[in-house]
Amino acid sequence: MIGIEQDRLSARDIAVLCAVALVANLFFAGQTSLLIAYQSVLHFSLTESGWLATIEGGAYAFGMLLAALSAALVRPNRLKVCGLLLLLALAQALSAGATTLLTMGLCRSVSGMMAGLILSVGTAAISSTGNAGRAFALYFGALFLSGVVALPLITYLLLLVGLPGTYLMYAALILGSMAALGWYPVHAIEKTRNVAAPVFHQPRARSGRVLMFAALFVNFVFNGGIWVLAEQLGLEIPGINQVWLSDFLAGSMLFGLIGTAVATAIAPRRLHLFSLVLGNALLIVSMLMLSGWRSASGFVLAMALLNISVTF
Amino acid sequence: MTPAALSALSLMDAQGPQWGNLASQLGYSVGPALLAALEVRFGIHGLVTASVAGLLLSAALSWAALRHCSPHARDEVLPEASPQS
Numbered sequence: 197m198i199g200i201e202q203d204r205l206s207a208r209d210i211a212v213l214c215a216v217a218l219v220a221n222l223f224f225a226g227q228t229s230l231l232i233a234y235q236s237v238l239h240f241s242l243t244e245s246g247w248l249a250t251i252e253g254g255a256y257a258f259g260m261l262l263a264a265l266s267a268a269l270v271r272p273n274r275l276k277v278c279g280l281l282l283l284l285a286l287a288q289a290l291s292a293g294a295t296t297l298l299t300m301g302l303c304r305s306v307s308g309m310m311a312g313l314i315l316s317v318g319t320a321a322i323s324s325t326g327n328a329g330r331a332f333a334l335y336f337g338a339l340f341l342s343g344v345v346a347l348p349l350i351t352y353l354l355l356l357v358g359l360p361g362t363y364l365m366y367a368a369l370i371l372g373s374m375a376a377l378g379w380y381p382v383h384a385i386e387k388t389r390n391v392a393a394p395v396f397h398q399p400r401a402r403s404g405r406v407l408m409f410a411a412l413f414v415n416f417v418f419n420g421g422i423w424v425l426a427e428q429l430g431l432e433i434p435g436i437n438q439v440w441l442s443d444f445l446a447g448s449m450l451f452g453l454i455g456t457a458v459a460t461a462i463a464p465r466r467l468h469l470f471s472l473v474l475g476n477a478l479l480i481v482s483m484l485m486l487s488g489w490r491s492a493s494g495f496v497l498a499m500a501l502l503n504i505s506v507t508f
Numbered sequence: 509m510t511p512a513a514l515s516a517l518s519l520m521d522a523q524g525p526q527w528g529n530l531a532s533q534l535g536y537s538v539g540p541a542l543l544a545a546l547e548v549r550f551g552i553h554g555l556v557t558a559s560v561a562g563l564l565l566s567a568a569l570s571w572a573a574l575r576h577c578s579p580h581a582r583d584e585v586l587p588e589a590s591p592q593s
Contacts, residue, residue, distance in 0.1 A: 243591035257533045312533075316526055323518035323525045332518075333511040361566040401557075404576030405520050409531040411569035412513050416535025418559045418566075421543030429552065459511045471512030472570035476563045483563070507510070 204326040209381035213331070214338035215316045216277065216380065219373040220284060220314040221339055223307070223366055224256060229354065234300075237359040244297055251301050252308035259312025263320070270313065270319040272427035273383045277314065281374050284310040288367035315339070321381050326329060330460050333507075337456030344449045391420050400466030411472070419479055421504055422486070435492050446494065451500040455507035471508065480504035516574060 205213075223230065227249050263270040287307035294300040322331040353362040371447040422429075430441045462471065478501050485498035510532060517524030547555045 251549075253537060257530065260526065260533055262532040264523060264530050267523055269525065316529065319514070319525045319529055320522075323514070324522055328518045328579075329511065329515035332514045336510050336514075351551055362547065399513040404519065405527065405574045407569050407573035407576065408513055408517055408520075408524075409527055411573060412510070412528050413535040413567045414562050414565040414569065416532045417539040417542060418562045420536035420561060421539030424540035425547060425555075427544055428547075432552070468512050468516040469571060469574050470517075472574070473567050475512065476567040476570070480563050482559050483556045483559045487552050498519070 205322065205331050208379055209321075210331050210334050212379045213321055213381065214335055216374055217282070217315055217335060217441055218342045218345070219340045220281070220311045221342045222346045222369070223283060223288070223350070224252065225339075225343040226309050226350040227252065229347055229350040230359075233354050233359045233362075238295060239301075248297070248301060249305055252304040255305040255308030255483065256312040259309040260316055263313060263316030266322070270316045270320045272317055272379050272380070273379050273467045274382060277380055278319055278374060278377055280310050280314050280317070281370055281377075284314065285367040285370040286369065290365045292363035294368070305448060317454050333456055333459035336461070337507050338451040340449065340456070340503075344446070344452075345378055347446055373435055389390075415476065417477070418483075419502065422483065422502060423506075426502075429486060430495050433490055433495055436495065439463070444497065448496075448499045448503055451503040452507040455504040458504075459508050474508045475505050478502075478508065554588065 228462060231245045231249060234240045234241060234248060240248070284307060287303050287310060291300060291303040294303050318335060318386065322328050325331065348364060352364055357365060426445055427441055430436050430445070431438065459471065480499040482498045482505065485494050485501070488494075489498070510528075514525040516530045517528045543555060543559070546558050550558070
């Protein structure tokens, strides 16, 4: 048993955290569709569109870096989350009117940074609570789901209302999500802030942290890289065509829900080592299937396993 | 592996999960360029060999990280408690 008093997040607390994170990360997850619109609507080149994605991704990571450096910056507070969501909505509204690379770059960097900070506030709300394992499983399942939702939604909105209209609709969705802020969990943090001492011995914990960061970094180099290359790897397999492949890859992300369900089920047992090793083992099997089983069915199973392992 | 890693990090340090998020994001940014270069240089088999080696390294690093915590925190069985609002 943990020898400290810790509050636990209720199902409603977790649902609100997941909903806010999903809305805040929706357009970051759907950048692929936006890149095409930047070229066709705003007449940016492929390189310029790529830079916009890079700038937004860099700002997202910068928000996370600020969160890591300052606990106070991301300590859960409803007014703070309200301000971050307002700035996120403002960035979308301004993106709707942006026509130059500079203005669009500024708008997307503010959007990326706010999305990263909102994700970090949710992470802070979960991390000091007694049922962090289950909440993290659901939280990252919701983030994964934002990719499943974003790609078809943005494509549909672009066809329906164009690029400026899509950004304005997103701004409206963000403002709408603020209705849930009254239930944003801050009580757990307030109760545990002064009593949550680390379970691990400090000097050993420091090296443990560094090793775990390295493990996460290396894992994401390979699972992220394979996912981005998946379409190209699939097209090299006889019998797989482009249209089927795009549809399948979008649908295959739903397999991530299986990983989320399993991670949520076993989280209360805190089988960290089991989960970490199994997550990497599933990815390895997925990679071996990609290279050793060069058929459509092998590709389908490999992608299903890849998506399960990412959320597990 | 993200939920388990962040849960373990949250037991080490309150700010641990924030650094974990950052490490994941950086890995996700570096991965596509690195793996694309590997695929061009060594083909699909080279790419898969490097990926398997990398993931084995990730598993070993996770194991080593968890060795730095007390055994009961590493694989702890907690009783289910009813959530409170």
